[in-house]
Amino acid sequence: MSNKMHIKMNVNGKDEEFLAEPRELLIYTLRERLNITGPHIGCDTSHCGACTVTIDGKSVKACTMFVAQASGSSVTTIEGIGTPDSLHPLQEAFKEHHGLQCGYCTPGMITRATKLLEENPNPTEEDIRFGMAGNICRCTGYQNIVKSIQAAAVEMSSAKEAAE
Amino acid sequence: MKDEVISRDDRVANLKGMGCSRKRVEDARFTQGKGNYVDDIKLDGMLFGDFVRSPYAHARIKGINAEEALKIPGVLAVLTAEDLAPLGLHWMPTLAGDKQMVLADGKVLFQGQEVAFVVAEDRYAAADGIELVEVDYEELPVIVDPFESLKSDVVLREDLDPNADGAHGPRKHPNHIFTWEAGDKEPTEEVIANADIVAEESMYYHRTHPCPLETCGSVALMDKVNGKLTLWGTFQAPHAIRTIVSLISGIEEHNIRVISPDIGGGFGNKVGAYPGYVCSVVASIVTGRPVKWIEDRMDNLMTTAFARDYWMKGKISATKEGKITGLQCHVTADHGGFDACADPTKFPAGFMNICTGSYDIPTAYLEVDGVYTNKAPGGVSYRCSFRVTEAVYFIERMIEVLAIKLNMDSAELRRINFIKKEQFPYKAALGWEYDSGDYHTAWDKALKTVDYDGLRAEQAQRVEDFKAGKTRKLMGIGLSFFTEIVGAGPVKNCDILGLGMFDSCEIRIHPTGSAIARLGTISQGQGHATTFAQILASEIGLPADSITIEEGDTDTAPYGLGTYGSRSTPVAGAATAMAGRKIRAKAQMIAAYLLEVHDNDVEFDVDRFVVKGAPERFKTMKEIAFAAYNQAIPGLEPGLEAVSYYDPPNMTYPFGAYVCVMDIDVDTGVPEIRRFYALDDCGTRINPMIIEGQVHGGLTEALAVALGQEIAYDDMGNCKTGTLMDFFLPTAWEVPNYETDFTVTPSPHHPIGAKGVGESPHVGGVPCFSNAVQDAFRPFGNTHTNMPHDHWRIWKTANGLGLHD
Numbered sequence: 020m021s022n023k024m025h026i027k028m029n030v031n032g033k034d035e036e037f038l039a040e041p042r043e044l045l046i047y048t049l050r051e052r053l054n055i056t057g058p059h060i061g062c063d064t065s066h067c068g069a070c071t072v073t074i075d076g077k078s079v080k081a082c083t084m085f086v087a088q089a090s091g092s093s094v095t096t097i098e099g100i101g102t103p104d105s106l107h108p109l110q111e112a113f114k115e116h117h118g119l120q121c122g123y124c125t126p127g128m129i130t131r132a133t134k135l136l137e138e139n140p141n142p143t144e145e146d147i148r149f150g151m152a153g154n155i156c157r158c159t160g161y162q163n164i165v166k167s168i169q170a171a172a173v174e175m176s177s178a179k180e181a182a183e
Numbered sequence: 184m185k186d187e188v189i190s191r192d193d194r195v196a197n198l199k200g201m202g203c204s205r206k207r208v209e210d211a212r213f214t215q216g217k218g219n220y221v222d223d224i225k226l227d228g229m230l231f232g233d234f235v236r237s238p239y240a241h242a243r244i245k246g247i248n249a250e251e252a253l254k255i256p257g258v259l260a261v262l263t264a265e266d267l268a269p270l271g272l273h274w275m276p277t278l279a280g281d282k283q284m285v286l287a288d289g290k291v292l293f294q295g296q297e298v299a300f301v302v303a304e305d306r307y308a309a310a311d312g313i314e315l316v317e318v319d320y321e322e323l324p325v326i327v328d329p330f331e332s333l334k335s336d337v338v339l340r341e342d343l344d345p346n347a348d349g350a351h352g353p354r355k356h357p358n359h360i361f362t363w364e365a366g367d368k369e370p371t372e373e374v375i376a377n378a379d380i381v382a383e384e385s386m387y388y389h390r391t392h393p394c395p396l397e398t399c400g401s402v403a404l405m406d407k408v409n410g411k412l413t414l415w416g417t418f419q420a421p422h423a424i425r426t427i428v429s430l431i432s433g434i435e436e437h438n439i440r441v442i443s444p445d446i447g448g449g450f451g452n453k454v455g456a457y458p459g460y461v462c463s464v465v466a467s468i469v470t471g472r473p474v475k476w477i478e479d480r481m482d483n484l485m486t487t488a489f490a491r492d493y494w495m496k497g498k499i500s501a502t503k504e505g506k507i508t509g510l511q512c513h514v515t516a517d518h519g520g521f522d523a524c525a526d527p528t529k530f531p532a533g534f535m536n537i538c539t540g541s542y543d544i545p546t547a548y549l550e551v552d553g554v555y556t557n558k559a560p561g562g563v564s565y566r567c568s569f570r571v572t573e574a575v576y577f578i579e580r581m582i583e584v585l586a587i588k589l590n591m592d593s594a595e596l597r598r599i600n601f602i603k604k605e606q607f608p609y610k611a612a613l614g615w616e617y618d619s620g621d622y623h624t625a626w627d628k629a630l631k632t633v634d635y636d637g638l639r640a641e642q643a644q645r646v647e648d649f650k651a652g653k654t655r656k657l658m659g660i661g662l663s664f665f666t667e668i669v670g671a672g673p674v675k676n677c678d679i680l681g682l683g684m685f686d687s688c689e690i691r692i693h694p695t696g697s698a699i700a701r702l703g704t705i706s707q708g709q710g711h712a713t714t715f716a717q718i719l720a721s722e723i724g725l726p727a728d729s730i731t732i733e734e735g736d737t738d739t740a741p742y743g744l745g746t747y748g749s750r751s752t753p754v755a756g757a758a759t760a761m762a763g764r765k766i767r768a769k770a771q772m773i774a775a776y777l778l779e780v781h782d783n784d785v786e787f788d789v790d791r792f793v794v795k796g797a798p799e800r801f802k803t804m805k806e807i808a809f810a811a812y813n814q815a816i817p818g819l820e821p822g823l824e825a826v827s828y829y830d831p832p833n834m835t836y837p838f839g840a841y842v843c844v845m846d847i848d849v850d851t852g853v854p855e856i857r858r859f860y861a862l863d864d865c866g867t868r869i870n871p872m873i874i875e876g877q878v879h880g881g882l883t884e885a886l887a888v889a890l891g892q893e894i895a896y897d898d899m900g901n902c903k904t905g906t907l908m909d910f911f912l913p914t915a916w917e918v919p920n921y922e923t924d925f926t927v928t929p930s931p932h933h934p935i936g937a938k939g940v941g942e943s944p945h946v947g948g949v950p951c952f953s954n955a956v957q958d959a960f961r962p963f964g965n966t967h968t969n970m971p972h973d974h975w976r977i978w979k980t981a982n983g984l985g986l987h988d
């Protein structure tokens with residue numbers, strides 16, 4: 020197509036540069052163009068949160084953002100959170116507390132939860148339920164997701180205290 | 184040997200076998216975004232196909248013009264029924280013995296029906312192509328009401344001979360599909376006619392949808408060089424899909440490989456065969472390239488696999504003391520444009536005949552009429568075993584209605600009618616033989632834990648306060664006691680498309696004492712890779728951590744009927760245990776040879792065979808595994824493998840007792856769940872952590888269905904609930920914390936006594952939430968209101984009872 024735009028962005032620490040149609044959605048860029056398939060598509064209408072990524076420090080639903088809008092930004096997906104040898108405390112906690120079943124919502128959940136805990140390192144259960152309400156899970160009933168996030172919060176706070 | 188100093192308890196713990204809350208092995212990949220779902224599959228040269236869908240619910244198709252669409256760069260082909268007809272693929276068989284259009288053949292029968300398949304280089308090109316396909320429709324009268332359908336002159340299915348029988352016997356009307364009966368009609372009518380007390384109620388169990396977070400999809404690759412078709416997809420029953428694909432395409436079954444990769448939830452949505460699967464295959468044959476089809480959420484909600492839509496009319500009779508004497512139920516079942524229910528062949532209304540519930544009801548009669556309408560086809564078991572949710576909802580509502588008529592507490596009414604422990608195995612009036620149960624114990628435990636009497640006293644006080652103007656909130660206590668019927672099923676009466684509903688497991692032990700087991704089922708989040716390894720660990724004495732479980736690839740896994748209806752543990756779990764026992768039997772011979780004693784002189788102990796009476800003489804399973812591959816043992820073949828195909832002798836009957844306490848604001852109609860207590864008895868418990876997770880999830884789906892989730896149509900057949908804006912999926916904010924509890928009544932016929940649990944909380948949860956809402960209004964004269972109890976409907980109930988005056 021003729022009217023392509025020049026896009027530059029940093030995804031999980033790596034600089035990317037390409038031409039894209041203005042209508043290309045960020046989730047498509049990530050999944051199809053860059054082969055980053057951690058973020059999923061559950062609705063296309065910003066209701067489910069399966070596509071949640073972090074853009075310049077904010078939780079964003081990648082299905083409802085044009086890649087052009089993300090040009091010049093830093094994007095973090097689940098692939099940029101923790102490594103197999105050193106998982107993020109949230110990844111550990113979700114495993115430990117059975118915070119997932121089919122796993123389809125999990126990348127979005129964990130990505131969102133990393134931001135939630137940055138915004139509020141000591142959330143109450145209510146804070147968590149409110150702060151995670153943009154992410155739908157069809158399998159777990161949320162109880163163990165809440166538990167996982169609570170456990171990660173405790174873990175991260177004590178790790179921070181120990182470091183200080 | 185180091186091993187000898189380890190205590191027996193430690194040896195048991197090392198296995199991580201049955202009964203322990205082993206952490207899930209699946210989670211490492213899912214938490215790191217490394218799952219492999221169907222939409223993650225990328226193949227060289229892969230194309231994307233998507234549908235032109237009908238905007239009308241009933242219309243004739245006068246013509247399709249794809250000329251403009253084909254001019255779009257990147258659009259390669261537009262398939263219509265005309266293209267599929269020469270291959271005989273424009274129609275396909277449904278699992279219910281009906282047939283369904285793959286692409287509209289002359290007419291459409293529901294909004295969203297597949298009309299043409301646009302194949303393009305990517306999703307954007309496909310979407311552009313869809314925009315430009317011109318379809319000339321002539322609108323026809325629309326029928327969305329099944330009662331009207333049975334009276335109408337408008338014939339929906341013109342392809343069917345109106346005078347010929349359907350797959351399930353005679354049809355009464357061109358829009359009628361079947362009548363299905365269970366029990367004894369005349370005796371039941373007689374009992375009810377002569378009874379002291381009769382309660383009657385009509386209820387509508389609304390249409391809804393399983394809506395897993397991942398929609399349906401497939402990738403087809405026809406390798407023309409080798410003549411092999413590989414089909415990846417969201418299949419809850421990959422082997423059955425392979426057989427269906429073979430039957431309809433004519434490709435020999437050995438040339439078809441079906442793979443279910445990771446599945447993002449199923450809940451019944453992914454049992455059926457959909458036009459998208461067929462079209463991806465045809466498109467791959469036509470283009471010679473791999474073709475992917477992924478439905479979007481709107482496609483999913485509007486076209487693949489609705490659930491419920493049962494209009495139920497009941498009569499229940501009792502003595503003055505409350506002993507139930509008879510039950511009658513008639514169902515008008517709205518199946519939409521095609522009968523695509525996913526039920527065992529002999530059960531066109533599924534296991535609706537479990538509708539006598541947990542009660543000793545001597546006489547009963549059930550009649551179900553299936554009807555065509557201009558709605559999407561489906562009728563799947565949404566997190567339940569073949570219409571059990573409908574059955575349990577029906578009886579648990581009838582109990583409440585009867586309690587009102589008797590002016591009796593419904594907890595007590597349940598108690599005096601429960602099937603007693605000593606009556607098991609219990610033959611129910613509608614035909615099933617319940618394997619085991621101890622309902623009174625479970626009920627008493629539940630009521631005691633929640634302090635039932637205290638709750639009723641509090642509720643009475645609340646009613647007083649309400650009447651005195653001190654509060655605007657009512658309190659509802661929802662009760663339900665359910666019996667599930669799962670683990671379909673015995674081949675003698677359960678099949679799908681003629682395939683017996685057994686399941687299978689094949690085990691290979693490796694020389695170093697680790698193993699791989701493959702099953703005919705497929706996990707969609709249930710954690711099979713974790714729990715089946717636990718069953719095996721206990722059976723064969725090798726650590727669960729050393730056992731790989733593999734499912735979903737028909738080239739490698741033994742044939743099985745898949746995962747739905749809570750059948751994995753009852754059927755494949757049994758096959759796993761039985762295959763494990765075959766391994767153990769051979770291991771025993773090897774051990775005896777190595778220990779130079781007779782076979783009968785060794786016995787199995789946790790992870791080894793020991794010489795009877797000489798515990799210091801033993802061979803561990805690890806040693807035995809190695810010996811199987813490096814010793815020439817007279818009379819024994821080398822190797823250590825086994826396979827079991829398990830045909831269950833009966834279904835299993837998990838049960839449970841649920842209590843929900845709810846506050847309802849009569850002015851806003853908002854319900855607030857204060858407490859939810861769920862006691863489940865699923866027999867032997869394999870992994871308590873996973874059971875609890877299943878209960879939380881099932882209850883949340885129950886909450887959704889009871890309190891707001893529905894697929895609704897307007898009179899024109901427009902689906903009004905095609906996005907997550909309108910279709911209610913609860914978030915963390917709306918969902919309470921659940922209290923879980925259990926009793927253990929093992930199944931007497933299952934090798935490890937397990938009964939299955941995935942669906943119980945949904946089956947028992949829906950009536951419990953609904954009963955809580957209805958109970959809040961009982962003191963003001965409410966008998967029954969239909970679900971879903973969304974805020975508006977609750978407000979309307981309050982208004983109708985004069986509570987806003």
Ligand code: FES
Pocket residue numbers: 059060061062063064065066067068069070071080081082083
């Ligand atoms: S796919 Fe983006 S919110 Fe659902």
Ligand code: FES
Pocket residue numbers: 118119120121122123124125155156157158159396447448708
């Ligand atoms: S784990 Fe399946 S949707 Fe959340």
